[in-house]
Amino acid sequence: MMKRTFLATSIAAVVLSGTSTVAVAKDKMTLYCSAEENWCQLMLNSFEEATGIDVSMTRKSSGETFAQIKAEATNPKGDVWWGGTGDPHLQAAEEGLTAAYVSENRSELADWAISQATSAGDKTIGIYSGALGYGYNTELLAANGLSEPSCWKDLLKPEYKGHVQMANPNSSGTAYTTLATIVQLFGEDEGFEFMKGLHANINQYTKSGSAPIKSAARGENTIGIVFMHDAVKQAVAGFPIKVVAPCEGTGYEIGSMSIIKDGRNPESAQAFYDWALTAEAQTLALQVNAFQVPANTGAETSPSAPDLASIKLIDYDFSKYGSSAERKRLLKKWDDEVSVLPQ
Numbered sequence: 001m002m003k004r005t006f007l008a009t010s011i012a013a014v015v016l017s018g019t020s021t022v023a024v025a026k027d028k029m030t031l032y033c034s035a036e037e038n039w040c041q042l043m044l045n046s047f048e049e050a051t052g053i054d055v056s057m058t059r060k061s062s063g064e065t066f067a068q069i070k071a072e073a074t075n076p077k078g079d080v081w082w083g084g085t086g087d088p089h090l091q092a093a094e095e096g097l098t099a100a101y102v103s104e105n106r107s108e109l110a111d112w113a114i115s116q117a118t119s120a121g122d123k124t125i126g127i128y129s130g131a132l133g134y135g136y137n138t139e140l141l142a143a144n145g146l147s148e149p150s151c152w153k154d155l156l157k158p159e160y161k162g163h164v165q166m167a168n169p170n171s172s173g174t175a176y177t178t179l180a181t182i183v184q185l186f187g188e189d190e191g192f193e194f195m196k197g198l199h200a201n202i203n204q205y206t207k208s209g210s211a212p213i214k215s216a217a218r219g220e221n222t223i224g225i226v227f228m229h230d231a232v233k234q235a236v237a238g239f240p241i242k243v244v245a246p247c248e249g250t251g252y253e254i255g256s257m258s259i260i261k262d263g264r265n266p267e268s269a270q271a272f273y274d275w276a277l278t279a280e281a282q283t284l285a286l287q288v289n290a291f292q293v294p295a296n297t298g299a300e301t302s303p304s305a306p307d308l309a310s311i312k313l314i315d316y317d318f319s320k321y322g323s324s325a326e327r328k329r330l331l332k333k334w335d336d337e338v339s340v341l342p343q
Contacts, residue, residue: 028054029268030077032069034062034084034173035255036210038288043082046284047275053268061208062088062173069097069260079263080272085173085209086116086126087180089256090322093123098258101270105277105296113295116254119319126254127276128285128292131311132174132181133250135231136223137216138240144222151247152182155223156197163222164201165212168339170331173253174209178225179330180321181251184314195338202343217241227253228306229291236289236304249312255292 033040037059044055060068062084069078069092081089081098092098100122106114113126134155141148146159155164167175183191203221206212212224213231217239224231231243257276259269275281279298285291291305320326 027265027268028056029079029265029272030263031055031057031272032065032078032081032260033057033059034065034081036288036290039285039290040083042284042288043276043281046281047272050275051271053271055272061167061171063169063171063176064207066092070095073097076260076262076264078260079265079269081258081260082272082276083127083255083257085177086124086254086256086318087176087322087327088173089124089258090116090120090318091324091327092258093120094322094324097261098123099261099263099266101259101273103270103274103277105274108279108298109277109295110297112254116256116318119322124256124258125277126295127257127282128255128290128294129252129308130227130229130255130292131245131250131252131306131308131313132177132226133228133231133243133245133306133311134223134225135213135216135228135234135241135243137219137221138242140216140219140222146222148242149223150244152185152194152250153248155201155225156194157201160201160223162201162203164198164225165204165206165215165221165223166198166202166225167207167209167211168205169334171207172209174227174230175205175225176327176331177227177251177253179334181314181316183330184251184317184321185248192333192337195334196341199338199341200343205339213241227292228311232291232304232306233289236291243306245306245311247312249314251314251316252308254318 040059044057048055066088102122116126169175169179182194210230213226213234215221216224217234228243235241279296282294282296282299291302
């Protein structure tokens with residue numbers, strides 16, 4: 001466990017957030033962010049304002065960020081990885097790329113957030129949750145004379161050929177969650193047959209997990225496989241997007257946060273980690289219409305956020321599908337058996 005070692009001479013401020021105390025060293029840090037760009041920027045600006053710590057940020061999808069942290073392992077350039085699906089965070093923990101840390105604000109979190117930390121030896125922690133599903137552009141669906149999909153297997157219908165978009169599971173945590181969900185939902189053999197059938201209907205594999213629904217909102221694509229909160233965001237913004245919780249059931253993510261091992265600014269990293277777990281920091285999501293369910297039980301959740309209690313969720317095996325070996329195996333199998341097929 002990493003202990004706080006803030007020296008009195010380095011402490012610039014103490015930020016009080018209700019019952020939470022965040023000790024802050026006047027310093028700098030580098031943030032790797034895998035949430036939406038506007039949310040990342042809001043977190044950066046708010047933390048800088050609260051603490052005086054200068055933050056530089058790089059925004060990439062969770063798969064890309066994991067690859068970057070791994071590539072930089074002998075000379076880490078980042079301090080904190082915030083956001084993105086939990087599976088690559090768990091893999092980073094398993095591979096020794098992130099550092100154990102226990103925040104005093106941990107007691108304010110939901111059980112599922114703490115379970116994420118416990119399963120990783122405290123090298124990552126849950127910060128939000130969201131269910132997987134898809135959304136579609138109702139106007140494009142009608143214009144093309146397509147039936148309304150309500151299940152995963154509906155997306156395999158020949159009528160949807162060229163109308164479905166998802167991200168590449170090698171770069172996107174959302175898409176890897178999709179692959180792992182389908183395998184858990186239908187079994188590996190049938191799950192990969194599903195992915196092959198879906199491949200035939202895919203018009204593009206994007207880098208970013210939220211890109212398919214943004215494309216649908218712009219009228220460039222009909223159906224986007226995404227986390228449901230990303231589809232809700234487009235609907236709330238006024239685009240003709242309908243959100244679907246697939247009838248067979250679906251997986252979900254525990255968006256996570258990790259301190260990068262041997263980062264250059266460990267005190268600032270711990271300060272950000274503490275701050276990011278507070279109710280105040282997590283309620284900032286409402287300002288950018290991020291509709292995930294926050295980990296801090298005192299944070300506000302938008303009434304537009306998907307109600308996880310009403311969605312048929314599978315018992316997603318985070319330990320197995322977040323492991324390095326299983327993730328590598330599934331991605332290689334997808335590369336070898338699915339991505340190479342003609343469309």
